[in-house]
Amino acid sequence: MEAILQSLGIMESNQEEKDKNNENxxxxxxxxxxxxxxxxxxxxxxxxxxxTLGMHPHSDYGFLTLLLQDEVEGLQIQFKDKWVTVQPIPNAFVVNVGDHLEIYSNGKYKSVLHRVLVNEARSRVSVATLYSLPFNCTVKPSPKLIDEANPKRYMDTDFGSFLAYVSTRETKKKDFLESRKLIHT
Incomplete structure (x- = not known):
């Protein structure tokens, strides 16, 4: 996350600047x-x-997801409106950006729309670990990424809003994230 904050230009790499920056x-x-x-x-x-699909198209709710998959193909991401298979690499993690990071980065990072296909000849196993803020925290765009040229693109949200949303409908694609958008591009 420190590297992501640095890439967004909102975290300095030296400790003195880190200490001054309460938001980070x-x-x-x-x-x-x-x-x-x-x-x-x-x-x-x-x-x-x-x-059938192994898992329908969706984005992950949190900040980051680390995925360890076996050697069997199945994970696909959507890129330029096409489904692309993520080739498994032995002993490597796939890192997906989640909806919270898209909100926090005010859209600079995009959450990954992905799905899983089943295989005709082989079973597939994956282990995902999803990281996010505590359930009682509010996720909102970083104030350092909002200005006149880059207005706030997402409303503040929390886990309760997410649960209320998913309990009233079947989530598909990036529906929850879309429901948080203030500016549609």
Whole structure:
């Protein structure tokens, strides 16, 4: 996260500047005390993979997701309106940007729309760990990324808003994130 904050130009690399910058210290402390969810997925082989998805298209709710997948293809991301297969690399993590990071970065980082396909010949296993702020925190665009040229693009949100949203509808694609947008581009 420090590298991400530096790439956004809102965190200095030296400790003296870090100490002066309460907002960045707060977000890092909140992430240190944040939520972490571990999700294990097993996708059995499917004789007719064209009839089902392993997981429907969605983006992840939190800041970052680290995914460890076996050698079986299945994860796809949407890139330029096309589905692209993420080739598994042994002993490597796939890192996905989540909705919270898109909101916090005021749209500079984009959450990843992804899905999982099942395989006709082989079962697939993946383990995802999702990182975010504590459930009682509010996620909002960093004030350092908002100005006249870059107005606030997302409304503040929290876990309660997310739960209320998902309990009233089936979430698909990036629906929750879209519901938080103030500016549609």
């Amino acid at each position: 210290n707060n977000i890092m402390k909140e992430l240190d005390n944040g939520s972490q969810m571990l999700v294990s997925n097993f996708y059995p082989q499917c004789p007719e993979p064209n009839l």
